Amino acid sequence: MFLRCTVCGASNELPASTLGAPLRCSRCRQPVPAPAHALVVAATDAKEIVRDAPWSVVVDFWSPASEPSRQAAPEVERLARRHQGHLIVLKVNADIAAEWGRSLGVRSLPTYVLFRQGAEVRRISGPLTAEQLESALIPAG
Ligand SMILES: [Zn+2]
Structure with a gap:
């Protein structure tokens, strides 16, 4: 990282x-x-971070060709900023990381998958605001 x-x-x-x-x-x-913005990473790096990070990790599967992905980008940045110091937000280009996306069953973009200790905890799809992402992904407290 x-x-x-x-x-x-x-x-x-x-x-x-x-x-x-x-x-x-x-x-x-x-x-x-600690990062206060979403980190753009390749799938291999994302997998390593998901596996090794002691923090929760949100992977944003997005594509530059996806209008909803581009729309949601500033909200993803806000999410990363609001949770600086205990959450890592990764942006993975689903066109390039197609195999990983498929293996996780990612069908639409953007899809956000929350991992903890390497395991998927929650996911949600669609162009959402930082607040919506928080309530869908980040457990209270
Ligand atoms: Zn220095």
Whole structure:
């Protein structure tokens, strides 16, 4: 997982399993904030993060060719910002990650799948607001 240091701009490769521990930049040693935006990742990286991250992970299966996906993009960003520090939001291009999407039974875009400890917990499809995504995916408390 790559996170950019807000102090020196260095791109840090951090294993997903280190989320939750204080993250430090490998160049300037300053703390690197947890991601406050959706991370665009390939399926292989997404699978690794889903498996290893101690936090809940929402995977947004989207496509640049899908109008509802493009519509929902700012809401996905808001979701990531609102849950910075305990939720990871990943954007996976379903056209490229077609095999993974198929194996999960993703039929329409966007589809949001919530994983915890590598296992699917919930999912919902459609262009939803951050609040709708929260109430559908994130359990209270
Ligand atoms: Zn730095």
